[in-house]
Amino acid sequence: MKYPENSNWVNQHADRLQRFDAARLIPRDLKCGLKALLVTLALIGLVACDSSGNSNIDASPLIIPDSPVDTDDDGALDDSDDSDDSDDSDDSGDSGDSGDSGDSDDSDDSADSGDADDSGDADDSGDLGDTDTDTSLRTADFSVRESVGQLHVTGAEEGLQLEVYNASGNKVSSGETDFMGSLIFRNLPAGSDYSVRETMSNPVRGLENLEVWSVEGSLPDASFYRNQSLQPGFNYITTRDGTRLSAYVFLPGPLENGPYPTIVNYSGYEPSKPGSVLDASLTSLCGVLPVLCDAPSHPSGLIAGFMGYASVGVNMRGTGCSGGAYDYFEPLQVSDGYDVIETIAAQAWVFGKQVGMGGLSYPGISQLFVAQTDPPGLAAIAPMSVVAETAASTLTPGGIFNNGFAFEWAKSVVDGAQPYGQGWEQGQVEAEYEAFGSSVCEENQQLHAQAVDAVGKALNYSYYEPEILDSLSPAKFVDKITVPVFLTGAWQDEQTGSHFATLMDKFINARSTRFITFNGLHADGYTPVPLAELKAFYDIYVAKVVPTRPAFLDLSAALFEQQFGAPLAFPPIPYSDKGSYAEALSAYEDHVAQFPLRVIFDRGASPDLLPANAGAPEGVFSTEFSQWPPIEQQVYRLFLQPDGSLTDNEPSVAEAASSFMHDPAAGQRTFGGSQPFYIWAATEPEKAAVFVSDALTQDMVFVGSGSADLFIQSTAADADIEVLLSEVRADGCETYVQAGWLRASQRALDQDQTTALRPVQTHLEVDVAPLPEGQFELARVEIFPFAHIFRAGSRIRFQIDTPGDSRELWRFLLLEYEELVRHTIAHSALYPSSIVLPLIPMSPVESSPPPCPGLRGQPSRPFEEYTNTVGT
Numbered sequence: 001m002k003y004p005e006n007s008n009w010v011n012q013h014a015d016r017l018q019r020f021d022a023a024r025l026i027p028r029d030l031k032c033g034l035k036a037l038l039v040t041l042a043l044i045g046l047v048a049c050d051s052s053g054n055s056n057i058d059a060s061p062l063i064i065p066d067s068p069v070d071t072d073d074d075g076a077l078d079d080s081d082d083s084d085d086s087d088d089s090d091d092s093g094d095s096g097d098s099g100d101s102g103d104s105d106d107s108d109d110s111a112d113s114g115d116a117d118d119s120g121d122a123d124d125s126g127d128l129g130d131t132d133t134d135t136s137l138r139t140a141d142f143s144v145r146e147s148v149g150q151l152h153v154t155g156a157e158e159g160l161q162l163e164v165y166n167a168s169g170n171k172v173s174s175g176e177t178d179f180m181g182s183l184i185f186r187n188l189p190a191g192s193d194y195s196v197r198e199t200m201s202n203p204v205r206g207l208e209n210l211e212v213w214s215v216e217g218s219l220p221d222a223s224f225y226r227n228q229s230l231q232p233g234f235n236y237i238t239t240r241d242g243t244r245l246s247a248y249v250f251l252p253g254p255l256e257n258g259p260y261p262t263i264v265n266y267s268g269y270e271p272s273k274p275g276s277v278l279d280a281s282l283t284s285l286c287g288v289l290p291v292l293c294d295a296p297s298h299p300s301g302l303i304a305g306f307m308g309y310a311s312v313g314v315n316m317r318g319t320g321c322s323g324g325a326y327d328y329f330e331p332l333q334v335s336d337g338y339d340v341i342e343t344i345a346a347q348a349w350v351f352g353k354q355v356g357m358g359g360l361s362y363p364g365i366s367q368l369f370v371a372q373t374d375p376p377g378l379a380a381i382a383p384m385s386v387v388a389e390t391a392a393s394t395l396t397p398g399g400i401f402n403n404g405f406a407f408e409w410a411k412s413v414v415d416g417a418q419p420y421g422q423g424w425e426q427g428q429v430e431a432e433y434e435a436f437g438s439s440v441c442e443e444n445q446q447l448h449a450q451a452v453d454a455v456g457k458a459l460n461y462s463y464y465e466p467e468i469l470d471s472l473s474p475a476k477f478v479d480k481i482t483v484p485v486f487l488t489g490a491w492q493d494e495q496t497g498s499h500f501a502t503l504m505d506k507f508i509n510a511r512s513t514r515f516i517t518f519n520g521l522h523a524d525g526y527t528p529v530p531l532a533e534l535k536a537f538y539d540i541y542v543a544k545v546v547p548t549r550p551a552f553l554d555l556s557a558a559l560f561e562q563q564f565g566a567p568l569a570f571p572p573i574p575y576s577d578k579g580s581y582a583e584a585l586s587a588y589e590d591h592v593a594q595f596p597l598r599v600i601f602d603r604g605a606s607p608d609l610l611p612a613n614a615g616a617p618e619g620v621f622s623t624e625f626s627q628w629p630p631i632e633q634q635v636y637r638l639f640l641q642p643d644g645s646l647t648d649n650e651p652s653v654a655e656a657a658s659s660f661m662h663d664p665a666a667g668q669r670t671f672g673g674s675q676p677f678y679i680w681a682a683t684e685p686e687k688a689a690v691f692v693s694d695a696l697t698q699d700m701v702f703v704g705s706g707s708a709d710l711f712i713q714s715t716a717a718d719a720d721i722e723v724l725l726s727e728v729r730a731d732g733c734e735t736y737v738q739a740g741w742l743r744a745s746q747r748a749l750d751q752d753q754t755t756a757l758r759p760v761q762t763h764l765e766v767d768v769a770p771l772p773e774g775q776f777e778l779a780r781v782e783i784f785p786f787a788h789i790f791r792a793g794s795r796i797r798f799q800i801d802t803p804g805d806s807r808e809l810w811r812f813l814l815l816e817y818e819e820l821v822r823h824t825i826a827h828s829a830l831y832p833s834s835i836v837l838p839l840i841p842m843s844p845v846e847s848s849p850p851p852c853p854g855l856r857g858q859p860s861r862p863f864e865e866y867t868n869t870v871g872t
Contacts, residue, residue, distance in 0.1 A: 137195065140205040142181070144196050147241040148213045148332045149188055151196060152324075154446050156181040161200055167193035174199065180419065184325055184450045190214035213241075215335050225342040225377075230312070231255075234274055234428070236321075236440055237314065239339040241332070244440060246272040246321035246428075247314045247340075250296050250305060251349060258349035260310040261543035263356050265298045266337055266370060267363035268413050271313025272320055273297035273424045289552050299526055300358035307535055307550050309543070310349065311358075314340050316366075318451055319417045321428050321441035325450035326417035328390075328410070329369050329472055337370030345377025354379035356542035360525050361385045361496065362413075365474070372480040380541035382486040382534055384525030385493060386500050389473040391763070393499035395458060397810075398741035398781065399763050400720055400803060404670065404811030405495050410454040419445040463746070464763035478506050486537040488516040488525035491738065491786045492857030494808035495522040498738070501785035502705070502758075504597065504628035514592045515628065517787065518600035520617055520856040521675060527617040528560065528570040529600065536574040536588065546584045547576045566609050566616035595624035599703055599787045604676055604858075605850030614854040615676030620847045629704045629838065635756050636702075636839035638693060638796065640827035644868050646693040646796060650832045657776075657831075658689040659824040659871030662719070666804030667812035671859055678859035680736060681805055683866060688801035689825050690866040692728060699845045700790045704838030705758040706783030710800065711831035712744060713777070713871075716821045717770035719744040720814050722803040723781050725835075730793035733852035734863040738786035739806040743815070744771055747779040757838050758782060776824075776831045783835075791849050797863075798835050800825055824871035 142156035153162060156177045164173040164185050177183045188194070190212050197206030220240050228238060232251045236244040248271065252260055265271045275294040277283065286293035291305025301311035317324030317336055327333065345355050356379050357367040364383035371381050387393035395406045416422045425441055432439035461468060470476045485507050489500040507513045514537060516530050524530070539547040553570050560568045578584035600619035609616045625632070638646040642656035666687075672679030683690065708723040721744060725737045748767035753760040759780035771777055790796060803812040827833050853860040 136203060137197065137208055138201075138203050138205045140196075140198060140207055142177075142196075142207075144207050144210055145242060146211050146213065147243075148215055148218050148335055149186065149190070150332065151185045151188065151194065151210060151212060152447060153177065153183040153185075153196060154181065156183070160198060162206075163197050163199050164188065165195045165197060167191060178449045180446050180449050182447050182450055184447065186327075186330075188212045190217060215331055218335065220339075222342075222346075225339070225346045228343045228346070230344065230347050234272070237340055237343050239317070239336045243317055243323040243336070244444060245314055245317060245323070245336065245340065246441065246444070247312055247344075248272045248274055248296060248301075250275055250291065250294055250301055250311045252290055252305060252308050252310060255349055258310075259351040260308075260349060261351045261356070261538065262310040262312065262344065262347075262349075263300060263304040263358040263538070263542070264341065264344055265296075265300045265311065265313045265359045265363045266316065266340055266357065266366045267298075267359060268316045268319040268326060268417060269298065269362060270315070270320060270422055270424060271296070271298040271301070271363065272315040272322070273313075273422075274428070275301075278302075285552075298359065298363065300360070300363065303526065303531065303534075304358065306552060307538065309538065312344050312355075318448055319413075320422050321425050321444055323440075323444035323447065325447040325452075326414065327452040328413075328454045329366075330452075331471070334369045334373060337366065338373040338375045341370060341375040342377045345375075351542075352379070352544060353377060354542070356538055357381045357383075358538075359384070361522065364525075368474040368478055368481070371483060371485075372477045374480065374482060378483050380484040380486070380537065381481070382537060384488045384530075385490065385496055385522050386474065386487070386503070387496050388475045388499050388501075388503040389469075391464060391469050391473070393502075394496050396763075397497065397499075397784075398721075398803075399463075399743035399746035399761065400741055401458070401813035402810050403813040404668075404807070405809040407455050407458075408809075409495070410458070414451050414454055417448055417451040419448040421448065463765040463768065466764075475503055475506055478503055479508050481507060481510050483510065484512045484514075484537070484541045485510045486514045486516075486534060488518075488530045490518055490520040490522065490524050490857060491784075491788075492519055492736075493522045494810075494857070497807075497810075498784045498786060501628060512589050512592050513596045515597045516600070517597070518603050518617075518619060518856075519787070519858060520603050524603075524617045524856070527564065528568045529618070532571045532573050533598075536576070539573075540575070540581075540585055540588050544581060546578050546581055547573045549573050549576060564617060566613035566618070568616065568618060569608075595626055597625040597628050597630070599623050599625065601787065601789060601845075602847065602850050602855065604854050604856035605847075607848075610851060610854075614851050615856050617856055620850075621845075623842070625703070629757070630840060632840050633704050633757065634839040634841065636700075636837045637834050638798075638837070640689075640691045640798075640825065640833045640835075642827055644691055644866070646691045646798060646835070651827050651829055653828050654830070656828045657713075657824045657826045657871035658868040659822050660688050660801060660869060661686050662716075662815075662817065662821040662823060663687050663802040663804070664814060664816070666802040667720075667814040669804045670811060671805070671808045675808075675857060676853045676855065676859075678808070678853070680859035680861040682861065682864055683799065683801065685867070686869055688799050688866070689868050690800075691798045693796040695730070695793050695795055696790055698792050699842075701788075701840045701842045701845070702790070702837050703787040703840045705785045706738070706740070706838060707757055707759050707836040708740060708781040708783060708798070708800070708833075709759075709836065710779050710781065710833045711776040711826040712771065712779050713775060713824045713826070714744070714771050714821065715823075716815075716817055717745070717773075718815055719771065719821075719823050720803050720812065721779065721781055721823070722801050722806060723783060723835075724797075724799040724801070724806060725783055725786075725837075726797045726799070727788065727790050728795040728797050728863045729791065729849065729852060731852065732863050734797065734861050735852060735855060736859045737788045738784055740781045740783040741803050741812070742779060742781040744777070744779050745769060747777070749780065754780075757836055776826045783837075789845055791845070796837075822871075826871075 143154050145152040158179050160177045163171050166172050173185045175183050192211045194210040195208035218240050232249050235247045237247050275296050278292045278295040282292045298313045304311040315322040318326030364386045367381040367383040429439040429442045491498045504515050536547040539545050575584045600622040602620035604615040606618040639650050721742050723740045727735045745768050746763050748762050750760045750762045759782050
C-alpha cells in the first residue's frame with residue numbers, strides 16, 4: 001500500500017482510524033512520572049525517565065492515519081485531488097521518485113535527504129563508458145527522489161557503486177549505497193537532465209531525466225500547505241520534496257472549541273514523540289488542564305499547555321520518525337522549517353493562521369534559521385540559550401575546538417539520527433503496523449544512516465571557511481528576521497556559552513525585540529521571571545489578547561519547585577492590567593522600543609530564598625538598557641604590572657614579563673561538583689600568570705564583552721591561551737565571573753567588527769601567522785559577554801593560563817608539543833599588556849553581597865595569593 005503524501009486522508013477515511021492507549025505504546029523505561037518529566041527542562045528536550053517505569057498510566061489517545069491505496073498500481077495516490085501527488089508535474093511543491101513506482105512495497109515514497117559524507121567528489125571526466133560496451137541506459141531497480149541540491153537513492157543493493165552525471169554527460173559525483181541500500185548525493189547544482197547510473201553494470205543501468213532544485217525554485221504553491229490536515233496526536237507533515245516529518249499535535253481543548261494560539265517546536269531531539277500522562281496523581285484535573293494527561297515530549301510544549309496554547313513538536317528530517325537524513329542546518333533542513341510553519345499555520349484549529357515558535361537550545365537555535373526564511377505563517381519567535389555563530393560561540397571558541405560539550409552534543413544528535421537511534425521509534429512502528437499493516441516511521445528510517453557526521457565534518461576545517469560556516473552562523477543572517485523576537489540567555493551557560501549576546505544588536509529588521517539576560521545556567525530561561533515575560537510576549541503576538549495569568553499557574557510553580565529545589569514564585573504577567581488588546585500591544589512595543597534589554601543581577605542570592613536556597617534561579621534586581629552593547633558603556637582599562645598587580649597606569653619598567661608552562665592536561669579538566677557548589681580547583685604553581693587589583697573604593701558594574709590585550713612570546717610557534725576574570729571579595733572568597741580563549745596563530749583581527757571592548761578575529765587560514773621567535777606579539781583575547789557587580793572592598797583578579805578548568809562541560813582540543821613549552825606575557829613600558837572591561841556607571845547597588853558560594857552558575861573558592869614566575 002502507499003503511504004499518505006498528506007494527511008487530508010484522515011478526514012476522508014475517518015472510519016479507518018484507530019485509537020490507542022499511548023502509554024501502552026511507549027517502552028516501559030520511557031514512561032515518565034512528574035519528577036522525571038520535569039528533568040526535561042534542564043536537559044532541553046531529552047526526556048529523563050524513571051528507570052523503574054512504574055507509571056501504569058493511561059495516556060490520551062494516539063491517532064495514526066493510514067494511507068490511501070494505490071489500487072491501479074500507477075504510482076499515484078488514488079485520491080485525485082490530493083495536492084501532494086508525487087506524479088503531478090504541474091505542482092511546484094510536489095516531488096516524485098523515479099523508478100518502479102508501481103511497486104506497493106517500493107521505498108521511493110519515503111526516500112528523503114541526508115548524507116554520511118560528501119558522497120561524491122566532482123569528476124568532470126566526461127565519457128559515460130567504454131565504446132565497446134552497451135551505453136544505452138536500462139532502468140535500474142533502485143529509486144531516486146529529486147530534492148533541493150540533492151538526489152536521494154533508496155531501494156538499491158548494499159554496496160552498490162553509483163555515479164551522477166549532469167546534462168552535459170559529465171560525472172559530477174559518485175558513492176556507494178549503505179547497509180540499507182540508500183545513498184544521498186549532496187551539493188549538486190540546481191538543474192535538469194541529471195542521471196544516476198550503476199558504475200559496473202553492462203548494459204548500463206540507472207535512472208535519467210532527474211532534476212535538482214534550488215531553494216527558490218522549489219517553493220510550493222500555498223495550496224500545498226492548505227491541503228494538508230493535521231489532527232490531535234501523531235501526524236506526518238509532507239515537505240516540498242515529499243519527505244514526511246513526524247509531528248505531534250497537542251490541543252488544549254476539543255477541536256470544535258478552537259482555534260487555538262499555537263507554538264511550534266522544531267528540532268532533532270524528540271519533539272514528535274507521542275505525549276504521555278504527566279503524573280497519575282493529577283489525572284483528575286485533565287478535564288480542565290488537558291496537558292496533564294497528554295504532555296508533549298518537549299518542555300516548550302508542556303509550558304504552552306499550561307498557558308492554554310496548542311503546540312506542535314516536529315522532528316527534523318532524519319531524526320525520530322521523520323524521513324530523510326540528518327545534516328546540521330543544511331539548506332534543506334531550513335526549507336523544511338518553512339514548510340513546517342506554513343503547513344501548521346494553515347490548519348483550521350490554529351488561531352489567526354499564524355504560529356509562534358518556542359524552545360531552548362537546539363529548538364531555540366532552529367527558530368533563528370527558520371525565521372530568516374520569512375514564512376508568512378510565522379507570528380513570532382522566542383529563542384532561548386542560543387549561539388551567535390556555530391564556530392566562535394561554542395564549537396571553536398578562539399579557534400580552539402571544544403571537544404567537550406560541542407563534540408559530545410553533535411555526536412549524541414548524530415547517534416540519535418541513526419535508524420531507530422532515539423529509541424522511541426520502534427514503539428511507533430509497532431503502533432502503525434497494528435493499525436494499518438505497514439509503517440511510515442519504518443520506511444522513514446531508510447535514509448537515516450546517511451546522516452552527516454558533524455564532528456568529522458568540523459575536524460576537516462581547522463579555520464573559518466566562509467562558504468561552509470556563514471550559512472551556519474546566525475550573526476550573518478538574523479538581520480533577515482522581521483517577526484517579533486523574545487530571547488533569553490545566561491552569562492555562564494555551561495553548554496552553549498554567553499556569546500549569544502553578540503547577536504542582540506543584529507536583529508535590525510525585527511518588528512520588536514526583547515532580551516532577558518542573567519547569570520546562571522543553560523536551562524534557566526524556563527524559570528518564572530523569564531516565563532512571565534514570555535507569556536506576555538506570546539499573548540500579544542500569537543494569541544493577540546491582553547496578557548493574562550494562567551489559571552493553573554500555582555500548579556506549575558509546584559512543578560518548578562520539584563525541578564529547581566526552591567519555591568520559585570511567578571511574578572505578575574506584564575501588561576495584564578491593560579484595558580484592551582490595542583492598549584497592551586502599544587504599551588509593550590513602546591517599552592521594548594526604548595528598553596529592549598533587561599539584565600538581571602545576582603541570581604542565586606534572592607533574600608526571599610536565603611539561606612536555604614542559595615543558587616536558586618531568582619535574581620535580586622534588574623536594570624534595563626536601550627541597546628546592546630549598552631550605550632552607557634565606558635572603557636575601563638587595567639594594566640598588568642611586574643609585581644602582579646592591576647592598575648590604571650601603564651607599567652614604567654623598561655623590561656618585565658611573567659611566564660607559565662603550557663599544561664597539556666588542562667584541556668580535559670572541568671569544574672567538579674554541581675551548581676552552586678562547584679569544585680573550582682586552585683591554580684597550580686608555574687601554570688598561570690595572575691594579576692590582582694587593589695580593593696575597589698566603590699561598587700563597579702560591568703555589562704558587555706571585554707578584551708585581554710596581551711603581548712605574548714612563546715618557546716613554540718603557537719599557543720593556546722585562556723583568560724579568567726574573577727572577583728576577590730573582602731571576606732576572602734573568590735567568585736568566577738567569565739573567561740575567554742584564543743589560539744595565538746589566529747590572532748588576526750577583523751577590523752570592521754573589532755572595538756576597544758571586543759576583539760573579533762577573522763580565523764581565516766590566509767590570516768594565520770605563527771608567533772615570531774624571540775619577539776613579543778600583540779594578541780587580543782575576547783572575554784565573553786558578562787554582567788557582574790564587583791562590590792566595594794573587592795578586588796579584580798585576572799588570570800592567564802592554558803584552556804581548561806573554566807566551564808562545567810567545555811573541554812579543549814589543545815595543541816600538542818614534542819617538548820615542554822613556556823609562554824611569556826610582557827608587562828613593560830614597551831609592551832604594556834592590559835585588560836579592558838565594560839564599565840557601566842551606576843548608583844551604588846542597594847543590596848547585600850551574595851553568599852559565597854551562591855551566585856548561580858558562578859563557582860567560588862577560597863582566595864589564595866599566587867606568585868608569578870618571572871619571564872625573560
